[in-house]
Amino acid sequence: MLRIAAAMVIGLTLMLQGCVSTPTSGLQSYADQYGGFEFMYPTGWAEVEVPGAADVxxxxxxxxxxxxxVxxxxxxxGTSLQDLGSPTE
Structure with a gap:
């Protein structure tokens, strides 16, 4: 069981590494250095200002x-994910 879990983690890591290191057609990258996050969004989408509603x-x-x-x-x-609650709460 532990071997299967380890193999899955290694496989997932390799797949995600491939996504990071190669450009993805049809997507653009957004990075917020202050907020400490980044993500890909479709080409042709535009950033809009929504005051007080979201970071981006x-x-x-x-x-x-x-x-x-976002x-x-x-x-x-010191707060854990369990302390924050589930996504439905």
Whole structure:
């Protein structure tokens, strides 16, 4: 069981490393050095300002119902994921 889990972790790591090291067609990179996050978004999407709503928002310029937004908040040191609760809470 442990060997299977280790093999899965190694396989996933190799797959993710391949995604990071090679350019992905149709996607652009966004990095927020202050917030400490980065992600890829579709080419043709535009960043929009939404005051007080999110750290960053991108939307499709053709279909404005398609969008992605990132909201981050400070978490006290020593707080675990269990302390924060589940995504549905």
């Amino acid at each position: 928002v991108f939307h499709d310029i053709i279909n404005d119902t398609e969008n992605v937004s 909201v981050s908040s400070e978490v006290p040191e």
